[in-house]
Amino acid sequence: MRSEKLASWRLIEYTTIAVEITGSIALGLVVAGSILALLGYDPARGIFLLVFGGLRNPDYLLSRAAFIAMTALAFSIPLLAGVFNIGGEGQMYLGGLAALLAAVYSGNAAVAILAGGLAGAALGLIIGALKAYRDVNEVVSAIMLNLTLFYVIVYAITAELYDPVAPHESIKVPKGARLGVIRFGGLKLHIIFPLMLALVAVAYYLLYHTKLGYEIRASGFSPKAARYAGIDPKKTSVYSMVIGGFFAGVGGALNVVGFTYYIDNLLTCMYGMGFTGIGVALMGRNNPIGVALASIFFSMLVLGGSRMQMLMRVPKEVADTLSGVIIVALSLPYAYRMLISYIRIRRMVGVGAEQHS
Amino acid sequence: MGGSQPAVEMRGITKVYPDGVVALRDVDFTVRKGEVHGLLGENGAGKTTLMRILYGEIEPSRGEIWIFGRRVKFRGPWDAIRQGVYMVYQQFSLVPAFTVLENLILASSSMGRAKLQDVRRKAEKIEREIGLEVPLNARVEELSVGVQQKAEILKALMSEAKILVLDEPTSVLTPIEVRELMKLLSRLREMGITIIFITHKLREAKEITDRITVLRRGRVVKVVETRDVSQEELAKMMVGREITFDITKKAAKAGAPLLAVKDLWVRDDRGLMAVKGVSFELRAREILSIVGVAGNGQRELVEAIVGIRPVEKGEVVFSGESITQMPPSEVYRRGLVYIPDSRAVGLILDFNVTDNSILTRLKQFLSGGRILWSEARRYSSRIVKEFNVLVDSLRTPVRHLSGGNQQRLLVGREVASNPKVIIAAEPTHGLDVAATEYIRSLLLKLRDEGKAVLLVSTDLDEVFQLSDRMAVIYEGQIMATGRPEDFTAEELGLLMGGVKCEAKS
CATH class of the missing domain: 3.40.50.300 (P-loop containing nucleotide triphosphate hydrolases)
Known part of the structure; x- marks a missing residue:
């Protein structure tokens, strides 16, 4: 039906989104610059560092984005099914640990990543099934599991899996099981980034081109309509948690076999990324492609922020505030749209009244 | 003043x-x-x-x-x-x-x-x-x-x-x-x-x-x-004009029985028995109405028939085959379709037109777990054309359609699959006159084509206009069954209020 019209509709939609995003980033930067100026820092230099400082080390930037994108998917996919998975943090820890053990025993990176994914999925299954069949609030069980797992893994690494040479680190992933680095001339890139892109594509395909994805989205939007269509929304929500957990687990695995090659005894290499993923998921509007872009953008701000701290002696709190300002600005298009519809209504009311008088 | x-x-x-x-x-x-x-x-x-x-x-x-x-x-x-x-x-x-x-x-x-x-x-x-x-x-x-x-x-x-x-x-x-x-x-x-x-x-x-x-x-x-x-x-x-529905109903020549419900017992969401031993038979080429005040077990009854709700006791037979407790998607595939009383249940309002067109027929558009979107779009544009659904694009979220267009899409989707039996619950609820007339004529046309329609309605005009037979439901029980001519409005009112007439039951 009217395929040219469809195509142009799509073009307009995408152009609008692009304009909105550029506009709100610009606004965010102006506000952030004003804050810097007010505090007596050079705003131009600060903004430059905040935005582009991270690009000094593109490999690190993209690798970080890869981990965050995984935990963001771990949040997005269950959310589309109507489940609030804040357990991405714990699922990632467990995935990292499982990957480390699998790497040590099998010596194979693929096995390790799969093990990490499965460990995360198992955790997702527990939370999802408790929610669906025992009415246990998923937020509560996820928070408790996050905390429990943190200490269990800290214990495992400190007491059992430590490296005798460097006791605050775990035993290392054997050389043969490490994901390598691609080099183009002088530039290098950890393989985890292209892997992340592939996984994002898989998530997109799963959500928008498969039966399961359709059922996940249907259950999330309207459990009643799903039940009418013969979809079991409870079962579907459990599947979504399993898939979400899988992605978080893979995130942990990529971290361990693809970047750090060990886990430190306070889990600093992963700590907080599960929660960061929640924000990134929302910024990416729960769409895998949006999530990939948001994770890169977020990493830019984080790395740029620490660069600014280092070079301009801006306190960490200020750097975080500036990142926050930019992220808030990104949510403004919604508010803007509401304003536009408000103006349109005012105009329509005016027209209506004129016709009557 | x-x-x-x-x-x-x-x-x-x-x-x-x-x-x-x-x-x-x-x-x-x-x-x-x-x-x-x-x-x-x-x-x-x-x-x-x-x-x-x-x-x-x-x-x-x-x-x-x-x-x-x-x-x-x-x-x-x-x-x-x-x-x-x-x-x-x-x-x-x-x-x-x-x-x-x-x-x-x-x-x-x-x-x-x-x-x-x-x-x-x-x-x-x-x-x-x-x-x-x-x-x-x-x-x-x-x-x-x-x-x-x-x-x-x-x-x-x-x-x-x-x-x-x-x-x-x-x-x-x-x-x-x-x-x-x-x-x-x-x-x-x-x-x-x-x-x-x-x-x-x-x-x-x-x-x-x-x-x-x-x-x-x-x-x-x-x-x-x-x-x-x-x-x-x-x-x-x-x-804005005389209410005369230009619907002429031809006399019915009911055919072979298509759907039989035998002593069905069903519980509601609170676990109370909402359907208490309902039995009826629906034949090809007829419209049977279930009439009653809302909340007398109608929804539980139809949900149990199509398999959405568990059956406590009893049997549902469709085309000579027991479909009791069969999953809804299987029931629909066999040619028994259901138009629910709420468009927010029959459609996913945040999904677009194409997405909604395959909601109850997902299996037909699958190839090894993959959705065949091009076929889905073709099917969807067929529904839109055939049932006069006004939409800008198949990518428009259904939420932005008017109630009448939502209902045309919903009814069209279920009818387009060429079913044998159509269960329609409050099919014209909240619609304007034009859409109401369209839906009612459509149901009559389907009947004349040899399909069977089970109409669940609280709207007496609709019931009198469309039914070949009607069954009055009160607190989960059928109070009386008969042809529309058999009831006066007052008798019907009494039956719907739980008062049994002496003459029939």
Whole structure:
């Protein structure tokens, strides 16, 4: 039906989104610059560092984005099914640990990543099934599991899996099981980034081109309509948690076999990324492609922020505030749209009244 | 306007919703003190919107409101209640787990401090004065809908309401309860309470009101003295033309039985038995109606037939095969389809047109777990064309379609699969005249093509117009079955209210 019209509709939609995003980033930067100026820092230099400082080390930037994108998917996919998975943090820890053990025993990176994914999925299954069949609030069980797992893994690494040479680190992933680095001339890139892109594509395909994805989205939007269509929304929500957990687990695995090659005894290499993923998921509007872009953008701000701290002696709190300002600005298009519809209504009311008088 | 101020005066009320829908356009509405004023109009005419504006629940885009001669600007219902305006919705604002008295206390505590004994004394006094019988110590959820409505009115009187707005108050009541409500309203009028009565039922409007304002598509058509107009004239004002459905029904020649329900027992969401031993047979080339007041087990019955709800006991046979407890998608695939009574259940409003076109037929568009979107789009555009669904694009979220277009999409999707049996629950609920006529003609056409239709409806016009046979349901049991000619409206009313006739059963 009217395929040219469809195509142009799509073009307009995408152009609008692009304009909105550029506009709100610009606004965010102006506000952030004003804050810097007010505090007596050079705003131009600060903004430059905040935005582009991270690009000094593109490999690190993209690798970080890869981990965050995984935990963001771990949040997005269950959310589309109507489940609030804040357990991405714990699922990632467990995935990292499982990957480390699998790497040590099998010596194979693929096995390790799969093990990490499965460990995360198992955790997702527990939370999802408790929610669906025992009415246990998923937020509560996820928070408790996050905390429990943190200490269990800290214990495992400190007491059992430590490296005798460097006791605050775990035993290392054997050389043969490490994901390598691609080099183009002088530039290098950890393989985890292209892997992340592939996984994002898989998530997109799963959500928008498969039966399961359709059922996940249907259950999330309207459990009643799903039940009418013969979809079991409870079962579907459990599947979504399993898939979400899988992605978080893979995130942990990529971290361990693809970047750090060990886990430190306070889990600093992963700590907080599960929660960061929640924000990134929302910024990416729960769409895998949006999530990939948001994770890169977020990493830019984080790395740029620490660069600014280092070079301009801006306190960490200020750097975080500036990142926050930019992220808030990104949510403004919604508010803007509401304003536009408000103006349109005012105009329509005016027209209506004129016709009557 | 005479010497006294009108109770309500709304001037130039316009309401435009954020999505650009104009619900009301420059409406003037005046209610005299102490009268029962009918607000008449079809579904979607703007009656409820106008009253929710009066009640402070919606802000008008433009316009002014006077109550007893004073300009008001309510920030919310609590403001309106303080000024003596009280609105009784179709869905009552009572806490089901509380007793009536507790509900009254809850309502009065927002007005200031309330003492249990004071509230009880006051409630009993009001009950005595107007002969209202509401058991104060009974829990609301245990009361019948009619009594709940009385409790709601009592609540209004406790807050010293001078203007009472009733939104379609009879739609949930049995005929006997309707009669009681009418008596109660007359008494309230005698006490000087001004009543605004929202309805689309002509007979009721004619019976109880003093004056009537007729709304159509967000505009006032006319304000009339009730005694000066006939029901036919009112009908004409309401729909903008004579109500004659150009539907001619050919005589039915029922064919082979397609669907048989045998002694079916089904529980509702609260675990109570909602369907108690229902049996019937549906044949090809006939429309069988299940008639009853809403909430008498109709939904549980059809949900159990198609497999959405577990069957406690009994059997469902479709085309000679038992489909009891079969998953819904299997039932649909075999050619028994179901159009639910709510479009928010039959469609996923946030999904686009194509997504929705395959909701109940996902399996047909799969190839090893992958959705064949190009085929889905082709199917979807076929439905859109064949059933005249007005859409900009197949990518438009269904939420942005009008109710009529949503219903065409929903009905079209189910009918396009060429089923043998169609279960249609309230298929024209909330639709305008054109869409209603379209859907009803379609159902008749399907019947004439040799399909069987099980129509579940609370709309008696619809039932009489379409049915070849009808079965009256009350509290989960079939009270009587027969041809439409076999029942007078009054008999039907009694059966729907649970009174068995001697003649048939």
